Amino acid sequence: MEIRQVKREIRILGVDDAKFKRGRDEWTRLIGVVFRGGEWMEGCLQIPIRVDGDDINQKLAEMVMTSSHYGQLRVIMTRDTIFGGMNVLNLPILFQETGLPVIAISDSKPDMVRVKKAVQRICPNSWEMKYESLLKSGPIQSVKSRQGKAPIYIQWAGLEFDQACELVQKTATRSRIPEPVRIAHLFATSFVPDK
Amino acid sequence: MEIRQVKREIRILGVDDAKFKRGRDEWTRLIGVVFRGGEWMEGCLQIPIRVDGDDINQKLAEMVMTSSHYGQLRVIMTRDTIFGGMNVLNLPILFQETGLPVIAISDSKPDMVRVKKAVQRICPNSWEMKYESLLKSGPIQSVKSRQGKAPIYIQWAGLEFDQACELVQKTATRSRIPEPVRIAHLFATSFVPDK
Numbered sequence: 001m002e003i004r005q006v007k008r009e010i011r012i013l014g015v016d017d018a019k020f021k022r023g024r025d026e027w028t029r030l031i032g033v034v035f036r037g038g039e040w041m042e043g044c045l046q047i048p049i050r051v052d053g054d055d056i057n058q059k060l061a062e063m064v065m066t067s068s069h070y071g072q073l074r075v076i077m078t079r080d081t082i083f084g085g086m087n088v089l090n091l092p093i094l095f096q097e098t099g100l101p102v103i104a105i106s107d108s109k110p111d112m113v114r115v116k117k118a119v120q121r122i123c124p125n126s127w128e129m130k131y132e133s134l135l136k137s138g139p140i141q142s143v144k145s146r147q148g149k150a151p152i153y154i155q156w157a158g159l160e161f162d163q164a165c166e167l168v169q170k171t172a173t174r175s176r177i178p179e180p181v182r183i184a185h186l187f188a189t190s191f192v193p194d195k
Numbered sequence: 196m197e198i199r200q201v202k203r204e205i206r207i208l209g210v211d212d213a214k215f216k217r218g219r220d221e222w223t224r225l226i227g228v229v230f231r232g233g234e235w236m237e238g239c240l241q242i243p244i245r246v247d248g249d250d251i252n253q254k255l256a257e258m259v260m261t262s263s264h265y266g267q268l269r270v271i272m273t274r275d276t277i278f279g280g281m282n283v284l285n286l287p288i289l290f291q292e293t294g295l296p297v298i299a300i301s302d303s304k305p306d307m308v309r310v311k312k313a314v315q316r317i318c319p320n321s322w323e324m325k326y327e328s329l330l331k332s333g334p335i336q337s338v339k340s341r342q343g344k345a346p347i348y349i350q351w352a353g354l355e356f357d358q359a360c361e362l363v364q365k366t367a368t369r370s371r372i373p374e375p376v377r378i379a380h381l382f383a384t385s386f387v388p389d390k
Contacts, residue, residue, distance in 0.1 A: 031385075040369050041236075041378055044385035174235050183236055187382055190226075190239035 014180025035180035038173030095158035209375025230375035233368030290353035
């Protein structure tokens with residue numbers, strides 16, 4: 001779907017993953033919040049994903065496309081591209097499957113050398129496929145989302161870099177992190193794995 | 196704690212309970228969202244509560260008082276006074292324990308005759324204590340939270356009715372339900388009990 005104009009209350013799905021305990025939990029949760037631009041929340045979605053699994057693309061697409069909000073959603077914004085441990089999202093495939101442009105947002109610049117080592121260590125048998133997915137999500141670019149604040153880092157698929165910047169800037173209403181992702185993150189981090 | 200003036204960005208905890216499946220789930224979750232007035236979300240809390248149990252007062256107080264937000268919170272707003280099936284909140288006790296005024300908010304006027312029957316049916320051995328807690332939360336009053344919309348119904352403890360009305364009206368920024376409770380409810384209803 002092409003975004004012709006970024007309306008102030010454009011519907012965006014912000015996505016993050018819940019905390020879990022490695023070695024104990026096989027599953028964790030993907031959290032989606034439906035936001036009107038950077039303004040207010042309209043809905044919340046959840047779907048289970050496998051810890052260190054390979055189902056994030058399929059599950060995120062399913063969460064989006066089975067939601068009653070799907071017809072109104074215009075953009076997906078995710079926090080980073082790695083969920084539930086080492087479950088790696090492929091942005092172009094998510095765009096293809098859902099028809100929705102995707103922007104992955106990172107607080108700080110991902111250190112790809114360190115990420116590669118972590119994938120190799122945690123998933124010795126499947127790291128190559130996961131690392132390939134990481135690379136397929138495209139270059140990492142900095143964006144100044146708010147005046148006078150540190151930049152954030154984005155990857156994107158299904159839209160132009162300029163459009164991604166505009167979306168990020170218009171929705172960073174409360175902090176330098178776009179509101180849909182900030183709120184998905186607050187909810188996601190409220191899951192405290194039992195000791 | 197006395198509320199002298201309702202600041203636009205007063206910190207409020209909105210509370211609701213997650214969905215569960217009776218007969219299977221022994222526990223469900225209490226969800227708390229920290230809101231700045233009716234404007235924006237600052238944090239999210241969770242604590243387990245027993246389905247049809249008697250721990251809601253203790254657990255809600257614990258969730259509030261162990262939170263890093265406790266020192267800033269000025270008000271608790273809950274969705275209704277019954278959580279996790281038949282786990283009944285006692286507003287004056289919650290106020291006493293936390294020192295924070297409490298407002299319970301209902302979408303429609305609770306039918307106390309029906310509620311009494313439900314408590315008796317579901318908790319035949321403990322219904323009297325639960326029903327007493329219900330009554331202790333005080334009278335149910337209607338409040339027009341938004342111009343041109345149906346009223347909501349409130350119970351309150353630790354503050355005057357006029358103050359409760361002002362808080363409700365100032366925080367009903369997106370619908371007739373005050374924003375902290377509307378958002379807690381959106382999170383809470385995203386828990387879909389597995390079939």
